[in-house]
Amino acid sequence: MKEINTIGIIGFGVMGAAIGMNAAASGYYVVFKEVDEVLVRSNYEKWVLSALKKKVDQNKMNQADMDKIAGRIRGTSRYEDLSGCDLVIEAAVEDFGLKKKIFGDLSRVCRKDAIIVSNTSTFPIEQLMADVLHPERTAGLHYFFPANVNPLVEVIRQEKTSPETLEAIRAFAERNGKTVIEVRDFPGFAINPVFISSYMVLNSFYGNYNAATLESISKEALGLKFGILWVQNFSGIGTSYHAAKSMYDYLISTDVGFVKMPESLEDCFKTAGRWNLEDGPVIEDKTIRKVVSDRLLGTIFTIATHLVEKAVVSVKDLEKGVRISLAWPQGPFLLMNRLGMEKVRELVVNTCYSGLFKMPQRFSVKTPEPWVL
Numbered sequence: 001m002k003e004i005n006t007i008g009i010i011g012f013g014v015m016g017a018a019i020g021m022n023a024a025a026s027g028y029y030v031v032f033k034e035v036d037e038v039l040v041r042s043n044y045e046k047w048v049l050s051a052l053k054k055k056v057d058q059n060k061m062n063q064a065d066m067d068k069i070a071g072r073i074r075g076t077s078r079y080e081d082l083s084g085c086d087l088v089i090e091a092a093v094e095d096f097g098l099k100k101k102i103f104g105d106l107s108r109v110c111r112k113d114a115i116i117v118s119n120t121s122t123f124p125i126e127q128l129m130a131d132v133l134h135p136e137r138t139a140g141l142h143y144f145f146p147a148n149v150n151p152l153v154e155v156i157r158q159e160k161t162s163p164e165t166l167e168a169i170r171a172f173a174e175r176n177g178k179t180v181i182e183v184r185d186f187p188g189f190a191i192n193p194v195f196i197s198s199y200m201v202l203n204s205f206y207g208n209y210n211a212a213t214l215e216s217i218s219k220e221a222l223g224l225k226f227g228i229l230w231v232q233n234f235s236g237i238g239t240s241y242h243a244a245k246s247m248y249d250y251l252i253s254t255d256v257g258f259v260k261m262p263e264s265l266e267d268c269f270k271t272a273g274r275w276n277l278e279d280g281p282v283i284e285d286k287t288i289r290k291v292v293s294d295r296l297l298g299t300i301f302t303i304a305t306h307l308v309e310k311a312v313v314s315v316k317d318l319e320k321g322v323r324i325s326l327a328w329p330q331g332p333f334l335l336m337n338r339l340g341m342e343k344v345r346e347l348v349v350n351t352c353y354s355g356l357f358k359m360p361q362r363f364s365v366k367t368p369e370p371w372v373l
């Protein structure tokens, strides 16, 4: 197996820094590249020194361990300093043109056997890596926010990814203490299509019902401690909005289809910047709540079935991945089995007739057997 000792990280922001800290704490050497020397210094100070010092002050780490971890990380503003890396993880801002250029530059400076991966949230890996020489060493390595805490990582194989590359990045992620699911290159990969369509459909009811009610329905329907609108606020409405737009653009003209961009999400992004989860009384009327909750579940069941039919991910991995990354007590398939396939089919058919998705084959003719988990 390809040995990985030193990793490079492009972009030491929220995700890149958390990935780097996680790797350094697991014994890897980390070289991060930022836009200029000012950002190299300020990001090292903020994400490495201040974060570790806080742990020492709280007696969660001793000074020797802090020095060891901090000593394994160094920053640069020059691509040439990544020439010794065995693996480079790109975590720059979500801009297709920028990322594509970064991969072209990496291809020029990295060793030809260095593995090159992206932490993009939505862009297809194959398109991003189009300019990389030896594309068999490219793949996706998708972490979840917050990346040093969330245990799930999606390992994404594109058409040209070699088995050796997959094996090496899986081993790397596992040595970082992560749980890995394997996913085929697809817009948003496996977890985001489920999560993004869930919030889009809930947001589409905003205006008819307030945010407090939609938040409460999501918690009840899925058994959550923190509802879906809360998670949207936590990870940022800007990220929610851009990811939703990107998913819709990629999938609307395919045989999967996708939920339309809710006007309320666009408004929230352009004005308030977050959902006000205390915007009035929570509606307790069971009939109203059932309309919203049926549509939410119908959406989750439909997209999960499409992902499995398209061989993007296995039933077991999607079930496990949703539970781990989103902290849902049950994933889509256990939810379906527990609800009963007759009822599930009714929800899927109604969701597809409403134009939110195209009909997955499994539900198109008759009620299928429960999922084998």
Ligand SMILES: NC(=O)c1ccc[n+]([C@@H]2O[C@H](COP(=O)([O-])OP(=O)(O)OC[C@H]3O[C@@H](n4cnc5c(N)ncnc54)[C@H](O)[C@@H]3O)[C@@H](O)[C@H]2O)c1
Residues within 6 Å of the ligand: 010, 011, 012, 013, 014, 015, 016, 033, 034, 035, 039, 091, 092, 093, 094, 095, 098, 102, 119, 120, 121, 122, 143, 144, 145, 235, 239
């Ligand atoms: N934030 C999340 O919840 C989340 C979750 C999963 C994946 N992602 C993905 O991770 C990536 C990074 O997101 P983020 O939230 O950390 O963004 P961020 O804005 O916090 O960090 C991006 C960093 O990239 C740097 N950068 C920009 N251009 C660069 C270049 N040419 N060379 C080197 N550095 C450059 C910026 O200075 C910045 O520090 C995006 O692709 C995003 O979609 C984000």
